[in-house]
Amino acid sequence: MSSTDVFETPVSDRDRLHPEPRVEPLIFERSGQGKRGYSLPPLDVPDTVAIPKDLLRTEIEGETQVSEVEIARHFTRLSRLNFSIDQGLYPLGSCTMKHNPRVNEEMARLPGFAAAHPLAPEEASQGSLELAWRLERALAELTGLARVTLQPSAGAQGELAGILMVRKALEKTGRPRTTVLIPDSAHGTNPASAHFAGYKVRELKSNPKGTVDLAALETAMTEDVAALMLTVPNTLGVFEDRILDIARIVHAKGGYLYCDGANFNAFVGVAKPGRMGVDVMHMNLHKTFSTPHGGGGPGSGPVAVTESLAPFLPRPTVERRSDGRFVLDFDRPDSIGRLRTFLGNYGMFVRALSYIASYGNRIGEVAENAVVNANYIRAGLAGVYHLKYDAPSMHEVVFSDKSQVDRGVSNMDIAKRLMDYGFHPPTVSFPLIVHGALMIEPTETEGKPGLDAFIHAMREIARECAEDPDIVRKAPHTTPVRRVDEVGAARNLVLRWRPGAP
Amino acid sequence: MSSTDVFETPVSDRDRLHPEPRVEPLIFERSGQGKRGYSLPPLDVPDTVAIPKDLLRTEIEGETQVSEVEIARHFTRLSRLNFSIDQGLYPLGSCTMKHNPRVNEEMARLPGFAAAHPLAPEEASQGSLELAWRLERALAELTGLARVTLQPSAGAQGELAGILMVRKALEKTGRPRTTVLIPDSAHGTNPASAHFAGYKVRELKSNPKGTVDLAALETAMTEDVAALMLTVPNTLGVFEDRILDIARIVHAKGGYLYCDGANFNAFVGVAKPGRMGVDVMHMNLHKTFSTPHGGGGPGSGPVAVTESLAPFLPRPTVERRSDGRFVLDFDRPDSIGRLRTFLGNYGMFVRALSYIASYGNRIGEVAENAVVNANYIRAGLAGVYHLKYDAPSMHEVVFSDKSQVDRGVSNMDIAKRLMDYGFHPPTVSFPLIVHGALMIEPTETEGKPGLDAFIHAMREIARECAEDPDIVRKAPHTTPVRRVDEVGAARNLVLRWRPGAP
Amino acid sequence: MKFLPASDSERKQMLAAIGVSSIDDLFASVPPAVRGKPDLPAPLSEIEVRRFLGGLASRNANARDTAFFLGAGVYNHYVSSIADQMLYRAEWLTAYTPYQPEVSQGTLQSIFEFQTHICLLTGLEVANASLYEGASALVEALLMADRLVKGRRRAVLSAGIHPEYRETARTYFTNLGLEIVEVPLSAAGVTDPAALAAAIDATTFAVAVQSPNFYGLVEDWRVASEAARTSGALSIAVVAEAVSLALLSPPGAGGADIACGEAQSLGVPMHNGGPLLGFLSCKTDHQRQIPGRLVGQTRDAEGRRAFCLTLSTREQHIRREKATSNICTNQGLMALASNIHMSLLGKEGLREVALQSHAKAEYLKREIAKVPGYRIPYGGPTFNEFLVEVEGDGAVDAADLLDRLARRRILGGVPLSRYDRADRRRFVVAATELNTRAEMDVFVAALAAEAASAGHTGA
């Protein structure tokens, strides 16, 4: 065999010619006989398989055989193909991509939390029960509501839990009602959650200010309506200044006011939903309370409720007994039941409480700075990009591509072009009521230099749209991969690697 | 003030136009009144300063004021400007850039090690003393020598310790002698260490095979010579096949054979220096035993010695008493003393023992695979690059730019060009006996695909040298910064940021 | 504030640029009546946070400082250092759902690899990017089946499914007008084929069985899938201890249409019950009804292989109330951890972990069976978990017994009374590759001592 047959030429030179590997093989493509990345202690008990053959498998065909070295390389190199908060501004509207304090990670990894088991005896779990109890108290104080369930795994599950509590409360009065009102600006999880709670969804048109049209609400708010699901501030970043009237209208008809608290970051520590007439509200610990987004979760979606909805909280609740001991209370006959196993995404509770404890009574500064930053961007881009709703912005601002479309450039193109300037794009194509939306949420953890650089980039792109739209339409030009064919992906589905596949 | 004055334009657009920030400000340039990245508990004792004013300072002028957010951003972004083993092949000759197993990091961070104090009572330190003792035993077994000191902070300090022990031993016999023999292929630390041990350095010319010229050694090896410092395999990656004759010649004149064990990776677990007639040898835990290089240390340079040199070991030694307790022995009248504080770079001991325990009696596979990899590269580049010494290669191979210089391309240009292909360059301009050296050490932790890609890149570059030398001369083209002006740096020295400096 | 990067002068400049004189002006739309500062303690320093939370952590028994035999849905398996250390990387930790593929190829490719691992383990063709955890994964599987088998209202669940999974299913179903029928277990502790067949009728859209079931007994997937097929329903294989997939015949091979459950034991720490890692896989024909995120392979503008989220028209942000699920944020980081773990252990490692867990459990089961005062109520094959019954008149409550053992730093199992107050004498014991023979012997000895003090004497 001649040596030149052996020295294989690697992936295309175009890709080699870049200090960052643009194409990393699948870990399955690294597999090879005789490689192993692990080892276990020798078995110290008899080696038995006491299961009938026909219930066994002989091998896991196609699984990997790689060394630890390749795992380190593969996942380090893959990670470098990602953009993340710690690299730069990540103004993904509605997602609150804020700095994740590192002490939270240290705390969550303490063996007393990370290596604890949810079904250990209560006596052996007093620390974790107390932590859950304290987090509930802190969230109750911040929302101005009576009780909180920490069980929901993320915001969407929190929505479902909240609406199910409303439904259960209404059932008590005889009829659960049929409908949930949801503004047209709402996040998609709202109607989806209402649907999985067994309700019809009725959409509420927003008024020209982008807020709830009180007249429309008056007419829509019938005795068939179980609840109004309202996002505060709404997904345009606008605070419902008539919130008290809204609550009055909803309550007058015996309905409940549900608050989608995914945007709590805009007023945490400044105002209390409980005082707004909110009956039930979910929060996203992974947004307002800085638990990391992890490339798409885990999240955690606690739900706060008024005293009157407390009997319907998911089971179990954490209670503190008069003797100071903490116990789980399963004996809650009116509970909606449970939405998942155990107490919830406990590791996120640890991080959130660490965060809340770090801010303490100064947590209002979070909201203040988040709102300043969003308005600074708004001021910097006003006139450059079109602003459909010019009501005052809170923590985010939603521009659109209206001034650029005539040059054949879409919000998606602008988003892609931002990558070339070293930023993650804003949220595009949401909220649905703004066509060609550019939904920008800088959060409070961005300093002026970063905001200035972003504003500068957005202005440059606007200039490019006018002078040289193609460079924007063909963007990105400097990312590990160029524009990705998403249509092709859906048309010709390849959802996994297959043994033997190239 | 008009808003446009405020929205500052960031660093040049050329640099913005790249998803990786090419220029990251100094942390001092991020500083700003009112920013803080830390907090401490309120003082729980009287707030007193019981030191006379004239011994105090009032402030640390110029120090930073930044938030934790900026620290996370700054050091994450800076790190991404580095190339590292976990990204790709890092064939830096003589430095043994191998994979660093992650369990070692976990072990070194256990509070029982990381939060232990070197001056705690022996009774409260039995675990750490036992670990040091076990590591010494393992290294003694691997070297085939009697005792080992773990104290030296890195290889160079190990060299000094070793030569000082030789000197002390010779002093016992009346005269320390005047000279240390060092082959011209040796690493710069060898002569420097000999010098700081108070010896004259006499250089030994290598023979045409690149190994020790026995005749030259015979003549040079007088009664004035305290020791021969020999690197095994030498820095050309060649094993001294006459090692036993060399030892005989040195010993015949009452001299000592010092082994620079920085290349132990080439034969660990396969052969034992003790059997070669080596009297004293330092090892680099950060090379052979995988403790991470950390961007330039910390290292650890244990020294193994024969029984006869044991009395001269640095103080203290770790001894195991008959009752199984571990103690520090300071009572060593003939000791050379100490070269640093405490026991040495203890954190590296933990990592090295973790590594040795993981390989156990199969550690010879390290050397075997390191040698296979180096020879595979040699086979792949033979004829493409000039090989001054064609003696058999062990763990590394040293080519040169001889076949390329006529195209006006130097080894440094080739090194820079490799960066464009996604690799760290080999060691250049060392060993000094190979002009235009390209010293390549792949280590055992590189798989065939990585080696093939490297060989391919080196061949491509050779082709470019022939067809388009400018692209090589002007390389790198794709790194965060282009060719850096090192001459300018030395001519116009700027060694620190200064308050008020732009 | 240490997490706020704006300096005083910068904030002033920004307010000026905005054109307001104070931050308060920006909150004008928030009615004064709803304002209010929280009554919370002063901010804690990092040192105090460590003392506060470290103090709480130290008051929990954990798997590292006890002889540990808890399972029942969360398992203490080996995870390599490299997996957790990788999660510290900001590029993984502080990114979000990969909506923008050009700057998210790392997360996307990792999910694609995770989907592949799940397919290989379950023997099915398609897997999603993760779900919250096992119980909601079962619900999603049931709702998926409901969409696929139109016009039917009944789901049949084996009583061998984890009680918290069943309770979760009831929570969701009651409000959707769907019916759940639970089929009790046979005298052997496994799903009763006859009872199962009897429970299935023309209105049944799904039949779900768990293996190993809640008592640790291995079930035969074919029982459910055959029963389902005859009635036109879909069969759902539920897995709460995913390590078993490396040893037991996979759902796909057993004819299951959908496999779902909990993958925590494949590389995710126990985390006191969360974050865990729900998974769902199915046949290709059903892929358009799958809930949650899916990553697909495609190409970039220059023809390179690339990955992106796909089939998003199933999802809430586009389909709103008509979406296949309301899930949005899922368990991304845990899917990554699991991908790293499965890739590292691979073909041999996953199997060896399963074999060792099984062998350790078999040893422990045999040893406990020898101790007077305890019996193993079911003789059927188990994987790494089994039921123990305290013999006698019921004077000894299993939960109290386990509390006493806990005080001796032995977490010996989960009492069934946690789920059924009447079931006071039985508890579930789990073993994994991390249990040593020595600690198992300690556990057995402690059980013997308890029995002795309760008046039992060895034969």
Added chain:
Amino acid sequence: MKFLPASDSERKQMLAAIGVSSIDDLFASVPPAVRGKPDLPAPLSEIEVRRFLGGLASRNANARDTAFFLGAGVYNHYVSSIADQMLYRAEWLTAYTPYQPEVSQGTLQSIFEFQTHICLLTGLEVANASLYEGASALVEALLMADRLVKGRRRAVLSAGIHPEYRETARTYFTNLGLEIVEVPLSAAGVTDPAALAAAIDATTFAVAVQSPNFYGLVEDWRVASEAARTSGALSIAVVAEAVSLALLSPPGAGGADIACGEAQSLGVPMHNGGPLLGFLSCKTDHQRQIPGRLVGQTRDAEGRRAFCLTLSTREQHIRREKATSNICTNQGLMALASNIHMSLLGKEGLREVALQSHAKAEYLKREIAKVPGYRIPYGGPTFNEFLVEVEGDGAVDAADLLDRLARRRILGGVPLSRYDRADRRRFVVAATELNTRAEMDVFVAALAAEAASAGHTGA
């Protein structure tokens, strides 16, 4: 083997390409006589490594599970989570000395920032990229002075310098024909100006004083620098507790020519004594004699600011035996850790840590002074460390006393007998911002109890 990526078939292909039939052929040049397999145990799995090393770790008392008052050159100060987590990043951990600036700007800029911090703290103009630790840093400073002040042979060292630093200096010096004169401390426990002046003569090239000195007493840099200046020698300021630099008048202001010592307490864990972090800073005039690595600022081919190693003509790899030092690998990762720490704490934080450490030590000193049976031998100002003497006939040995306290999980100090067998009644006690008043009160009570049982009774 889990750290070896070559598959069997790949290895075969590679041997074929090389043209040998077996690996052994590649070792032909290694004489059979010198071969030998090591007699070591079989490989340990990761789980076993954790048990083995975890077991050893658990047998050491550490600062997290004791009331901790040890110092004497290594201090238990606060380090933020973010610093250590950053060190996990492969780009920092697995890179090496930045010889190739185009792919090492991260490490280079971080070192440049570290050099700047050290200059700001010491009040001098130039600092290097790190040295091993405090003792060898002192040696490097002395040798540097020797090169700068030609033809002189004598170094004068205050006896207040850490005994291990002085022992290290002797180890190096004896073989270089250099002389060390140690100047005893005054009755007040500080360097005696008169004695110092007397020890300095025309052959003296350096005068070194440590502050706070080994007894914790604050020295006046001006004493040494004035004495040195009059004789044409250079003055070296030695610092073993670098946190003090944030509060005390810096060496530069005190006229020191060179500052050197140990920066562990600025962001590096104690690591049982290593890795630590040596530092050295000096005046611009002397920069060409500085030992070790130096990073300088420059530009790249396109005019961007960039950094690179500079003045390498001082170093061993070029100058061989004429180099300013034999150091090659230094303490890169620790310099990074310290840069992160200093940058995070900054102007206010560094000072607040120093102030709190001082205040805690003052409280502890006063409380101990009140306990019958103990006295504070020196009344001079201290920073965060001080000497305690056990009163009486010497029946009580300080080391034994501290061993007894250790059994009660109090690490109360370092006995001077460790360095001078005769010095049996004194020990050094340190406090930092991490000590709480509560644990200091526990310590004081324990001391009182010890004294009582030794027959002392309160006044």
